[in-house]
Amino acid sequence: MAFTIGDMGKATGTKIETIRYYEKIGLLPKPARTTSNYRDYGQAELGRLSFIRRARDLGFSLDQVRALLSISGDRRCDCAGIDKIAKEHLLEVDRKLADLAALRNELKAVIDSCDGGVVADCRIIEALGPVPPG
Amino acid sequence: MAFTIGDMGKATGTKIETIRYYEKIGLLPKPARTTSNYRDYGQAELGRLSFIRRARDLGFSLDQVRALLSISGDRRCDCAGIDKIAKEHLLEVDRKLADLAALRNELKAVIDSCDGGVVADCRIIEALGPVPPG
DNA sequence: ATAGGGCCTGTAGCAACTACAGGGTCAAGG
DNA sequence: CCTTGACCCTGTAGTTGCTACAGGCCCTAT
Structure with a gap:
């Protein structure tokens, strides 16, 4: 006890x-x-x-x-306040899920574009935000 | 410039x-x-x-x-180090995705079980970690 | 000349803990 | 009886990745 x-x-x-x-x-x-x-x-x-x-x-x-x-x-x-908090939170979770799924695809694409060459040719580096040259 | x-x-x-x-x-x-x-x-x-x-x-x-x-x-x-970090990160993202999806289902179930009654009957409260009585 | 924007440094704050440092307490074994 | 080790106490500082001041300089336009 x-x-x-x-x-x-x-x-x-x-x-x-x-x-x-x-x-x-x-x-x-x-x-x-x-x-x-x-x-x-x-x-x-x-x-x-x-x-x-x-x-x-x-x-x-x-x-x-x-x-x-x-x-x-x-x-x-009454229960409504609790329900409200939970539903708002569910919306948040759904948003996060969508974001993560999109991120996953992009990340996958970036990884797939790399075939193990040298950095100079690496698509990951390229994909991650290079300046438009000039 | x-x-x-x-x-x-x-x-x-x-x-x-x-x-x-x-x-x-x-x-x-x-x-x-x-x-x-x-x-x-x-x-x-x-x-x-x-x-x-x-x-x-x-x-x-x-x-x-x-x-x-x-x-x-x-x-x-070479590119391998970068690839490694990215792949590890992809694993992490996949883990998070799975966790979030599970959470979403649970949250949804909790919300669905509440039909707007008074707190004393609210399943959300009940679902969220009550002590095994006794 | 003065008003407004932008820039500077440095410090403190946010979430949600986690990790010490420097002690007191308690039960078991020799 | 004493010691060892596991537990508990308080209080403060660290973590990650920023964000928000406070107090002040600078620059352009009116």
């Missing part, structure tokens, strides 16, 4: 420094302390940290996570 | 501060100065900056750009 910061880290795959960092920026509450001044966490904190980590894995920014947490903490508030 | 730092920025879509930053970290050489101490660039520098920017757009890190530049600066060196 009581966890050290190390337990929390192991349970959620988070480095100790990161947990302290979350505390410092107010994402995690200041926990109780043992007599020897060790942080003393309970289930609630573990749940909150899991939530944060999961959301971060899904690519939400800390600000977005903060928003999600504050909405989810308010039982009277 | 002679460019100010502002010209360089306009020509390559780079902010002035960024150009000075590249100079500071040694990606761009220290340019000549006018009598009034303004940076005075030529074609070569413009080419180098274009190269850097293009490579950055393609997602190469500054360290990778540095490597590409040093390889491409050596005419005796």
Whole structure:
């Protein structure tokens, strides 16, 4: 029922420094302390940290996570705010996907144009931004 | 033939501060100065900056750009080193693409599971890292 | 002469951590 | 009892790739 910061880290795959960092920026509450001044966490904190980590894995920014947490903490508030954040984030992800796919093709083309000759003839160098001569 | 730092920025879509930053970290050489101490660039520098920017757009890190530049600066060196960096980078991009695609699906599923009810019933909250109860 | 733009240096800030330095604490083994 | 090693503490500085001032000089046009 009581966890050290190390337990929390192991349970959620988070480095100790990161947990302290979350505390410092107010994402995690200041926990109780043992007599020897060790942080003393309970289930609630573990749940909150899991939530944060999961959301971060899904690519939400800390600000977005903060928003999600504050909405989810308010039982009277409806789901729409959360849905909005998630949908905006989905749009972002789709944009990134498209960009990366385009980049991939270009990169592939650049690589394919190189047949292992000397640099003077290398198409990669050429492809990567030479000045129009003169 | 002679460019100010502002010209360089306009020509390559780079902010002035960024150009000075590249100079500071040694990606761009220290340019000549006018009598009034303004940076005075030529074609070569413009080419180098274009190269850097293009490579950055393609997602190469500054360290990778540095490597590409040093390889491409050596005419005796063959193309293989460049090809290697580019291919490694392509692998990275493919990894990111796969991750993002997976994330997208998950995010989509999370959003679809929410039908606009109250937070207490919201699947998004539930999906985002709840503690296994007990 | 003065207003506006552009340029200069240097420092501090952003995200989101990560990595020390320099200590205190605790459980196990000799 | 003492020591070893693993854990914890605080606080600060580093990372990447810029971006944003602050405070000041310069240059052109009116």
